[in-house]
Amino acid sequence: MTATPIQPEDTERFRQARLSRDSRFDGQFFVAVKSTGIFCRPVCPARLPKEENVDYYYHAAQAMHAGFRPCLRCRPDSAPLSGAWNGVNTTVKRAETLLSAIPPQPVTTIAERLGISERYLRKLISSRLGMPPAQWQKYQQLLFAKRLLQQSDMSVESVAAAAGFGSARRLQAAMKQTWSMSPGQIRGSKASGPDVTPVIKVMLYYRPPYNWEHVQHFLSGRAIAGTESVTDNTYRRVFSGPHGKGTVVAEHQPQHSAFAVTLVTDFLQGARAVLDNLSRVLDLHADPHLINQALTAAGIPPGDIVQGLRLPGVWSEFEAGCRAVLGQQVSVKAAVNNVALLVNELGEAAGEGSAFPLPQAVAGSDLAFLRMPGARKQALRNLAGFYAQDDRLTGAQGDKESTLLTLKGIGPWTIDYLMMRGVSDPDRYLSGDLIVRKVADKLNPEPQKAAPWRSYLTLQLWHMADQLKQEKPDA
Structure with missing residues (x-):
């Protein structure tokens, strides 16, 4: 079973990126060294191997499936997610x-959630990723377990639970079978902590540049008091849902191109989902080079482009x-106050x-505490009623949006905002955004040329509007 092969043009790009240790390519591909049986990130500080001893893979799991084990030094499990599949159809991306x-x-x-047969799902994943779906799942569990073993002081039992193995014995057996290494060998000299309400500490990496100042300003201006807080270098969030209850704190460490994350949760098996969601909220997997090109193509003057722009x-x-x-036809400040009242x-x-x-x-409340028109309160209840039905969330994205648009009070702008920030x-x-229209009227950009990164064009125009306000405080 062979995965989609590396394209010739990618091979040359990857070769150059490997030799220069270009951080912009971190996570977009992995380097497997045939002479050592180890695979690395392109930014690995180890001595560069000869080109004839190297194989390239789009995914860490593909290198594992080919018989290579992850480097204990550069930790391939910590790399930003690959953007290699942007051109693949939606079903494959959702399946992955x-x-x-x-x-x-x-x-x-x-397969049921994707609306396809199990047989077709197996065929699709095997042809694209080079392995059966169950094998892909196992590799994701192993990579997450390795990450926790090397970066946290959790006990092996807690790591096994968080990675979905159920027991330390099952985790050990899987690691021995796949890598011929035990959890202890992967952890090395790092000691594990007591098995009491584990605190998970990991590093979440990104491709620089990352404009934390812009993200910090955007999130702090919309933070819900008591639920989230933003300081000069941290983002903190209280959460509750299907992945447990707890608190997560991310501290920006630009010298490492990463955030140091501390997670306290009452449900270890939900830890991976919480960390993945935090990565999405902070937009850690974006490729700033591609976004820059898209903004330039859309007509944004190079000197005005926010370097390292992210989508909070x-x-x-x-x-x-x-x-x-709650933000319809009101200022950002008024919208945040309404959200705080709701919470x-x-x-x-x-x-x-x-x-x-x-x-x-929300669906069961009369929302009397909110100072807004009754029609808007009903729109909020309509939205809540939709999301209260979990079965509605398993269908195709297009079907979901079509259904949302049938709800009274939910229009295209609301859907676009929901998808841009809630789904990223x-x-x-x-x-249809008033601020976007005002800036666009002056700049006359060509949004279609920014595809598939038009959300970043929206953020860019919002930022330019803020800059104009600062230049003309009385306007």
């Missing part, structure tokens, strides 16, 4: 995401939808604060 989830779901269930996300789709509805009245205690309320709580869809241009 669902198969990477921990705890793993049965392949049959994933919202913790969940539902929360993003609520923010959009204060209906939020759930979690960690050291209040988590955003569940859809069921990179290709949403908010043409």
Whole structure:
């Protein structure tokens, strides 16, 4: 079974990136060294091997499937996610995401969620990734376990639980079978901590440049008091949902091109999902080089482009939808105040604060505490009623959007905002946004030329509007 081969043009790009240790390519491919049986990130500080001893892979799991074991020095499990599959159809991308989830779901269930047969799913994944779906799932679990063993002081039992293996014995057997190494050998001299409410500490890496100042300003201006907080170098979030309750704190460490993350949760098996969601909120897997090219192509003057621009996300789709509805026809400050009222009245205690309320709580409330028109309150209840029905969330993205648009009070702008920040869809241009229209009228950009990164064009225009306000404070 062979994965989609590396394209010739990619081979040359990867060769140059490997030799220069270009950090822009970190996570886009992996370097397997045939003479040592080890695979690395392109930024690995180890001595560069000869080209004839090297194989390239788009995914870490593909290198593992070919018989290579991960480098203990550069930690391939920590690399930003690959953008190599941007051109692949939506079903493959969704399948890859669902198969990477921990705890793993049965392949049959994933096929049902995708609306395809199990046989077709196996054929699709095998042809694209070079291995059966179950094998892909196992490799994702192993890579996450390795990450926790090397970066945290959790016990092997807790690591096994967090990676979805159920027991230390099963984790050890899987590592021995795949890498011929035990958890102890991977951990090395690092001591494990006591098995009490484990604190998970990991590094989440990104491709520089990363404009933390822009992300920090954007998130702090929209932070919900008691639920999230933003300081000069940290983002803190209280969460509650299907992946457990707890608190996560991310500290920016630009010298490492990473965030140092501390996660406290009551549900270890949900840890991977929480960390993945945090990576999405902070937009850690973006490729700033491609985004820069897209903004230039759309007509943004090079001197005005925000270097290292990122798309700050919202913790969940539902929360993003609520923010959009509560922000209709009011200022950002007024919208944040409305969101804070919603959390204060209906939020759930979690960690050291209040988590955003569940859809069921909003759908069942009269929302009398909100100072806004009755029609907007009903629109919020309509949105909550949709998200309260979990079966609605398993269908295709297009079907979901079509259904949302049938809800009274939910229009195209609300849907675009929800998808841009709640799902982190990179290709949403908010043409109906008042601020975007005002800046676009002056600049006359060509949004279609920014595809598939039009969400970043929206962020860029918002940023330019803020700059104009600072230059003309009385305007």
